[in-house]
Amino acid sequence: MVELFTKLGIPGPCPNFFVGNMMELMGKGKLVTEVMAEWENQFGLVYGYFRGTRATLVVRDAELIKDILVRNSSEFINRPHMIMNVPPLPYTLVGLRSQRWKEVRNTLSPTFSSAKIKQMLPIMSNCVQTTLEILKEKSKSEVRSGEQAVDAHKLFQGLACDVISACALAMKVNAQRDENDRFFRAVRGFLENAMGPFVKIALCFPLLATVMEWALKTFGYSHEMTKMIMENVQTAMKIRRDNHSTSGSVPVDALQLMMDATVQEHSTSPPSESTTGSARSLALSDDEIVANAWVFILGGFETTSASLSFTCYLLSIHQDIQERLFTELKASFAADESPSYDQISELAFLDQVVCESLRLYPPVVSFVVRGMDKDCQIGPYHVPKNVGIQIPIWQVHHDPEIWSEPYRFDPDRFEDNAKKSYGNNMQWIPFGTGPRNCIGARFALLNLKFTLCSVLRKFKVVPASNHHSFKLKLKVPSVTIVPEEGIPLRFLPRIE
Template identity: 25%
Template sequence: MTLISTSLRFDYSYSKIWSWLSKNTNGIDDFSRLFFTIVGIFAVFWYTWMYIKSKNKGKPPSPPGPRGLPLVGSLPFLQPDLHSYFAELARTYGPVVKLQLGSKLGILVTSPSAAREVLKDQDIVFANRDVPVAGMLLTGGRDIVWNPYGPEWRMLRKVCVLKMLSNATLDKVYSLRRREVRETVGYMHSTAGSPVNVGEQMFLTILNVVTSMLWGGTVEGDARASLGAEFRHVISEVTEILGLPNISDFFPVLAPLDLQGLIKRIGKPLERLNGIVDKIIDQRLNAEREIGSTAGNFKDFLQFLLQLKDEEDSKTPMTMNHIKALLLDMVVGGSETSSNSIEFTLAEVINKPEVMRKAQQELEEVVGKDKIVEEAHIHKLPYLLAIMKESLRLHPALPLLVPHSPSEDCSVGGYCIPKGCRVFVNAWAIHRDPSVWENPLEFNPDRFLNSKWDFSGSDFNYFPFGSGRRICAGMAMAERMVLYSIATLLHSFDWKVPEGMKLDLSEKFGIVLKLKNPLVAVPTPRLSNTALYE
């Protein structure tokens, strides 16, 4: 029996009773009318509840979780460091937790087996995103991070992974990475003995590498140098806000009001950033109109994307909005994540002098003290790779990855996961699981020597770059940049914290994890030949 037919029969019976009472009692007083109305409404709700219950019979139960408050759910109880707060909830309720966040439902996944179900076994189902307001403001949701799974996303992914960030392409632009890293080493050598803000310097290094790859031939001189400060301000604001709980995301009907002022806070910087990107694209288009296309000579990624846009035989054409979104993805995503990983890694190494000595010994054996580190040396430095892996175990760049959203109702860990909810995979907590990792809070690169763990995302005890279709598109670039930078910094300098200061490894949560207090350290040159610092 369907709900509609049941309700119609009840309505008919109710009207017959009402008609009989009206004729035989000379009318019903107001109280009686109210009474029968309430009874009728209650009956409709009861039939509806019974119908829904019968339809849900046999479905998996909802995951356990904190009860929360009416309307707002658990929003008032969220803590600033969401990754550690979510880990606490998992210890209380289990590996799959339900968390009501306003009108949105959040699902917390905190075990290797549950992560495998989300990222591998049901990869296509969970390949979509629940785009936050800040993400829409940044790229309109048209970029590779927030675009829903489908032909458009596959086109962007193919362009990034197979063309722009392939190993062959990265080999071609090694000279750009080398130039920027050598300039940073030269700067640090000039300030030897004085404290250096490591994160700030590495951010500018990575930013210069990324912008050189994207549009290196477009902006030169003072104009190019001025981009660093502007981009850093905007990128820091964007990544911080993307990681903050935003009322507009949990109550979409309230989004136009911007009750927290987060959209207003990044509105002007984003406008400036979009203005810079628009200007760079316009300059390139004007130059090509004046001197003609240089299709035969690969100059930078912007030129490649503009040429791709002009191809008419593509099933899913590249648009100018796609180009802008990809450029912003690489600038925002590439700079902040890689520079933070370098900063965390160097901080952990400084905190463990024996690790620094062992890494420097390996560098001396492979490179020597009369040469500089080249990327060709990296594959001969297994201990250095183990240092990077251990740093990313403790401090994954995206501690909760980028939240997934199922395209249909499904189940994970024996629990019902409804379509459209927001799924947080807590890689940070899984990487610290004491049932998998011995002394999980200790920085110990030796655990990765001769180990099976890599960055492929195939082992769900360790997946710092994610897994499945949505695995980080810039993984190859990040691995090269972080390893090359750390190798160069440790080969060129000894490092220590300034006198009277204490090294602080506390984390600050955001969609991108960073040190709570920036790493300030003193470099001391190790190489006797000053020409090696030029």
Template identity: 30%
Template structure:
């Protein structure tokens, strides 16, 4: 009898679940938005099991047009390459789209304490952003240039050795070591040694985190299919971390130790963590240590960070500073090696600004280098490495250019299709043409035709540091060497998709000493 009752309940629940899911998946049909037909359980997730997200978006773009819809489990995702719609979402109606996409196995951006700035939204995001912004001012950037130059000195020693022994090398792997040491030092005063020791524990675990994002674990699939069970998936994720090693937890523990150390001993030089520590709030004692500030001021209290927020922020800046800059540098190195004319033109600009061997680039000089900036921008047009996370969640139902977007719907920018749309770029978009980014050309183009890291108020806060470090590195490398592809480098370059779009087999080059 009990078995029959349970069977009946199960059948009723299954019918209810099926009808509810099918009803949700009619939303784009009702809106008149084209797109692939979803499976009632998976939505369109299985399409990404066979092809990377950014390539599937381009395929659907060719099939359905600039704007289409698909489902991640039951969650509707509106994908668009319409730059006017993107401008409304990312800039003009930002208040209705201030939240980023919530992934299935991540912290709750509203309820959890250990939320960093990338996932935070609303007033919490505003508070975190206001604390961190001063760390990336032009004044701070100028103070960081000697430290960055010191790390580039170490990088050049390694390249010199490869050149002396006539060895090609993976520049991507080398840039990872550089950017890890730089962000660890500039950001947290961490004593990493990745450039001198490729087995450094910190870089091995940073690589492990990024490598894990290229996998397709069943737990994440379940999280997409049943998002309402978010807490269950998070608990399983943490339980798995107790059973097997998880590099994320190792890095978090390392951050906690660094934070405790800097609380006890003020660092010899200012860094990002010190800035955040001076804005920390301890909810247990209700004591605020922010110097000569009125501790009764509620505005000040709202600006203060808890210890878990500090850990989350540090982890974000460590991984983002390490990964995005090194990958951008790798793609620049690839394009310079396969486009010798562009490389020569950039070397000529470098020689004009830095005619002597002893010259090291400064922040102010770099801002004047037009062709270097064009190379940087064109590389990110061809390789918008952070494209899969350029998305916003609608927080208030609204109408965008005739499209009725309901609260909770995700709007995903189809960045690769925008960046490869010849309407915006005139010449063949497969070619590397830095001159697309002259001031005259930029003024004629839609402002959202180029958005490698998104646009609007939530653009990357560390972009200024990434550009400074990246451009300083390119200047010093190309001042001394010309780079050519190695015999093992695949042309065109191949990709693998994870947290960012990565060069699948690195970027293998040989360094040729320039003539005096």
């Protein structure tokens, strides 16, 4: 194990024979981002480590990142092979590989175009209306009985669950009003335990992967959530097809858009490898539709709720920036008006605030990874196949040579056309980049911006009175960085 990177002339921490560098990465007391920062300081911008028996090459050199994600993306089009093939993950854009991934990605891409996402704004608006009602009730309760701090992370987890369930799963969830909602609990449980013991054992002892697959399906937190999603989506698809054949009317949401993207007669299993030509490439199986609806909640739930929470936290401790943003919102739409898609698109300072928040707290810190099915050249290094390539987003976004005072919240970094420049130079890549970037980035940004517009137009966000010097404690339970102990904030109604 040690000899692999040594022979390549690539430095890195010394791995344990059985667990690789898992003890350092997942041990208590340090975040994975802190461990990787220490490794970078010690070994440089390119180094290797082991997740169990899996070799991973970390690359933070900007030109090499562009080679991997953009210039030579066809050589790095796949993610590493999955540790365990637990359905429905193999049928998702995360699990699909090579040609079939390209076909499904091309078929699904129009679902996440600006025009299509714009059609889902009314669904978001209904869910955010519940958020506003909850904050209004909290403010009235505060008048009667004293300060009522709101855990922003828990609030926005409920909102994210409601929005994604309504848009992608055809599920009516009441997570904002009921934190004990069965589906809400199942989603939170799954994400909190995504890197649980079954996965860790499979990483360290690949021969036990099949046994761990069975254990995960039988006892894992994902079982309840997956069963609920699959049953609900399959039922919704059948009802919609039956209704369409009689009435011709269909709802407008991501699930329907995925169904519409399948132009062939629907099938009940993935297209076979023997199927050729455009007929195969244009068809999504029912399994693939259900699987990608399933992955929508995994990809969007914690990333959206954490980003909303972090942004509100930053604005609460930077009142001058919050007031600048409020001034822009006030000039754009009235307090009793729901912002339109076009209005949101024209809010320049809002975009700067969101960009800076995503720089400071990128949604995922260890998910921009690539796998190779053959040997390849990365800069001066000849890297053998099956070595994973990881782009350390946190380190990219906090490089002091790129970002002056990298831990300072300064939206003016993104004024004018700076966002495009940073992105082109691989300095700001919160959603990845290149052909395998996050397909749901537009949806996530609209959800984030619409919620911020709606909340901040009506409420001023301040820290809870006993948390004015509050410093966030963070954790990375899987690939998303989230607050460890919640974010207590007060939302004070604005009086005009």
